[in-house]
Amino acid sequence: MLECRLTDRLGDYIDLTSDERTAVDRLTERELRLRRGATLLRENDRPGELYVLTRGTMMSYVLLDDGSRQIVRFLLPGDLVGMAGVIYQQSPETITASTDCTVAPFDRALLGILVDKHPRLGALLLALAQMERVVCTDRLAAIGRTTAKARVAALLLEVRDRLRQLDASIVDTFAPGITQEEIGDATGLTAVHVNRMLRQLEDDGLIAREGGRITLLDGPTLARISSYVNRYAGFDLGWLPPAR
Amino acid sequence: MLECRLTDRLGDYIDLTSDERTAVDRLTERELRLRRGATLLRENDRPGELYVLTRGTMMSYVLLDDGSRQIVRFLLPGDLVGMAGVIYQQSPETITASTDCTVAPFDRALLGILVDKHPRLGALLLALAQMERVVCTDRLAAIGRTTAKARVAALLLEVRDRLRQLDASIVDTFAPGITQEEIGDATGLTAVHVNRMLRQLEDDGLIAREGGRITLLDGPTLARISSYVNRYAGFDLGWLPPAR
DNA sequence: CGGCGCCTTGAGGCTGATCAAGGAACGTGG
DNA sequence: CCACGTTCCTTGATCAGCCTCAAGGCGCCG
Secondary structure, eight states: OOBOOHHHHHHTTSOOOHHHHHHHHGGGSSOEEEOTTOEEEOTTSOOOEEEEEEESOEEEEEEOTTSOEEEEEEEOTTOEESGGGTTBSSOSSEEEESSSEEEEEEEHHHHHHHHHHOHHHHHHHHHHHHHHHHHHHHHHHHHHHSOHHHHHHHHHHHHHHHHHHHOTTOSSEEOOOOOHHHHHHHHTOOHHHHHHHHHHHHHTTSEEEETTEEEESOHHHHHHHHTOOOTTSOBOOTTSOOOO | OOBOOHHHHHHTTSOOOHHHHHHHHGGGSSOEEEOTTOEEEOTTSOOOEEEEEEESOEEEEEEOTTSOEEEEEEEOTTOEESGGGTTBSSOSSEEEESSSEEEEEEEHHHHHHHHHHOHHHHHHHHHHHHHHHHHHHHHHHHHHHSOHHHHHHHHHHHHHHHHHHHOTTOSSEEOOOOOHHHHHHHHTOOHHHHHHHHHHHHHTTSEEEETTEEEESOHHHHHHHHTOOOTTSOBOOTTSOOOO
């Protein structure tokens, strides 16, 4: 199973000093194991803690009155979990484990201390928050303004790019590890229609499927029809302050 | 015309020290005036600077290949503008003036310096970034999983709450200052259908319209049918580090 | 007075939802 | 080892919400 520490993730973007590394590792001293399907945090709970997801996958979503669900983000190892709730007295989202997984909980006061002692890390977290916001707006544009086929294609590309960031050996074949219903809940479609769109993409020769694994046969075309841009690349972090 | 400085906005959330105030004000030393319709930043431009919007309203949006537009956010005085692009070499969004307005440009390196000298402000900016992300996910859920009527209702409530934050005298009547086409581009609808939904809300007795001004006659019902939550309230910032 | 931007309303069509039924894979207990 | 339940995938038929196209009205400004 894929594993990634927060220091590894942050280290993808900047070279951490050993002081910074120590400070970040301090957030992940405790460890919590979750079973597939377990709920870490529920909407309107009081979100006292934050988490680093270290092993397994989770998802954050919102439930509406009529029982429908909007998946906001799939969480992968190395992701900070629960940041959206850090400013509220009530959590705006529910977070559950899609697979068995391990998280490291830490009090949110530690986040303040971390930023205070290591402003550069604060700036980096601010940058990563912006990245997530941009990913969210991309999804917004996809759901608001593109066809079902394009939305599914964009989601597949995003999943591929994020998995590749964790494991460079992943190129175009991967097991997304999410059901068609979850794809639907992330893209604003029904599971039935997601299934049809996957079939169409397959018939178009853009993807292949086999036993839960998906191969992107023609990434450029997929990206074109879905207006997909990889937001996990193309950074400019030259404005970050020096390490302290 | 409404006006709001960045220090005022940040001061809504925490009491700034005079040092912090000085540092924030330094970001807005320069001033740039824009005509209604002017574009401040275009998608894929190199985003070298950030801006504080001090007077007037703007909007940030994404254009898709087929010419359709997804409005990501309406910008009001006191808002930081361009933060989404701060981490990229190419701007992910276009920003244009909806009315004549005034912005204060500053180099993004200044952001790094600000965070370095005043970590508490860095943490606050991180918190505000999370808030925008939550607003974005609310919109996502609205577009992905709710009806046209609910989306329009939610947008009206959000506009009201944001205007009220700027001007406490605004209660339930306001001039949104946006066209029906813009409401559509923000909610993933066509202008024609927005018009029908406004008429329905009016026929239902939930809103009243008169000469471009809108009155929310029944906020609670509007909030209920649209699952709207005011994300501009209910904060918990107790975890911020002390001022430096 | 003419043009333009925006709003308004009607008619018809298409995308994606809903309802329904069945199949494959897998784990679990007898 | 097999029967069974559960979960997920797959496909067909019908329906409806929202889009598209079209036409006209109002108010403002040059």
